[in-house]
Amino acid sequence: MTPTAMSMFFTSLAIGTILTLSSFHWLVAWIGLEINTMAIIPMMTKTPHPRAIEAATKYFLTQASASALMLFSCLINALQTGEWGMNTPPSMMTNPLSLALTMKLGLAPLHFWLPEVLQGISLPTGLILSTWQKIPPMILLFQISAHISLTLMVILSLTSILIGGWGGIGQTQIRKIMAFSSIGHLGWIILILKFNPQLSIFSFALYIIMTTAMFLSLITLSSTKMSQISTSWTKNPALTTTAMLILLSLAGLPPLTGFLPKLLITLELVKQNMVIFATLTMLASLLALFFYLRLTYIITLTLSPNTHGSLTLWRANTKPYVMYSIISTMALTLLPLAPTILLM
Numbered sequence: 001m002t003p004t005a006m007s008m009f010f011t012s013l014a015i016g017t018i019l020t021l022s023s024f025h026w027l028v029a030w031i032g033l034e035i036n037t038m039a040i041i042p043m044m045t046k047t048p049h050p051r052a053i054e055a056a057t058k059y060f061l062t063q064a065s066a067s068a069l070m071l072f073s074c075l076i077n078a079l080q081t082g083e084w085g086m087n088t089p090p091s092m093m094t095n096p097l098s099l100a101l102t103m104k105l106g107l108a109p110l111h112f113w114l115p116e117v118l119q120g121i122s123l124p125t126g127l128i129l130s131t132w133q134k135i136p137p138m139i140l141l142f143q144i145s146a147h148i149s150l151t152l153m154v155i156l157s158l159t160s161i162l163i164g165g166w167g168g169i170g171q172t173q174i175r176k177i178m179a180f181s182s183i184g185h186l187g188w189i190i191l192i193l194k195f196n197p198q199l200s201i202f203s204f205a206l207y208i209i210m211t212t213a214m215f216l217s218l219i220t221l222s223s224t225k226m227s228q229i230s231t232s233w234t235k236n237p238a239l240t241t242t243a244m245l246i247l248l249s250l251a252g253l254p255p256l257t258g259f260l261p262k263l264l265i266t267l268e269l270v271k272q273n274m275v276i277f278a279t280l281t282m283l284a285s286l287l288a289l290f291f292y293l294r295l296t297y298i299i300t301l302t303l304s305p306n307t308h309g310s311l312t313l314w315r316a317n318t319k320p321y322v323m324y325s326i327i328s329t330m331a332l333t334l335l336p337l338a339p340t341i342l343l344m
Contacts, residue, residue: 012039026074055120070100160187165287203261213331251292
């Protein structure tokens with residue numbers, strides 16, 4: 001794919017996201033989502049591989065179904081209220097609209113497309129799909145959070161946390177593991193959306209930082225399977241150590257950044273007298289902790305057989321990446337912000 005085409009697709013992604021984020025009209029927001037979808041599909045198929053074509057087809061059909069449900073819900077809402085604005089009073093179509101947005105996000109039980117699509121595309125495109133493409137639907141959910149059914153959000157969040165942990169246990173493909181990790185993290189984020197939208201957006205920002213850092217590590221190491229990442233220590237020991245710490249941060253272990261959203265969300269649930277749900281989410285997140293620790297063990301505590309001469313042969317000369325260093329530092333050391341966030 002030529003640089004001109006790539007720049008055009010990246011510009012379309014930016015335009016679609018900005019259009020959705022700045023709109024107060026449901027039709028304009030829907031147009032922005034469609035621009036985003038149309039821009040990323042050619043990026044998925046830039047390598048003409050059958051798996052990439054299959055992933056792009058699945059993504060297109062799923063997003064088209066979610067967009068049709070969203071447009072239908074907005075149209076019925078406009079017929080009932082006479083307005084297309086996002087601040088209209090709640091109606092019977094709020095729940096279908098929420099389901100359409102959660103389908104675009106890949107939340108369980110509407111998650112079946114995400115692991116398969118992420119497995120069939122390249123790591124850079126997977127990074128865009130796991131971070132940038134989730135921003136517009138998440139902001140739209142944030143804008144209608146006051147009208148969403150609490151029961152629906154709790155069911156979707158608990159199901160996502162459970163499936164996000166359970167689905168990743170038996171996987172050997174790292175892209176599928178990252179897909180189930182995304183499902184689990186988004187479950188934590190929407191669990192608190194009804195009570196504290198600002199905390200939900202903050203947790204979403206931390207999720208984007210940690211996921212970006214992990215994908216950049218995988219891109220630099222050129223690893224897509226566990227067997228490849230187990231030999232990465234001889235290629236780049238420092239980067240492998242950083243990837244291990246980022247995995248522990250995604251797992252939510254202190255004193256890393258990933259512990260911050262889980263701590264704040266649990267405290268907010270206890271404050272809202274939802275101790276039972278806080279306990280269930282923490283128990284369900286133990287499933288995800290298992291496969292994060294499994295990946296950590298494979299990365300750092302196992303070493304493939306190497307002769308003395310092959311150690312220098314495997315070691316790649318990689319130039320420093322300033323952006324990767326900044327993202328990795330943020331993904332590991334933002335926990336001291338917790339007192340400031342609690343005061344806010």
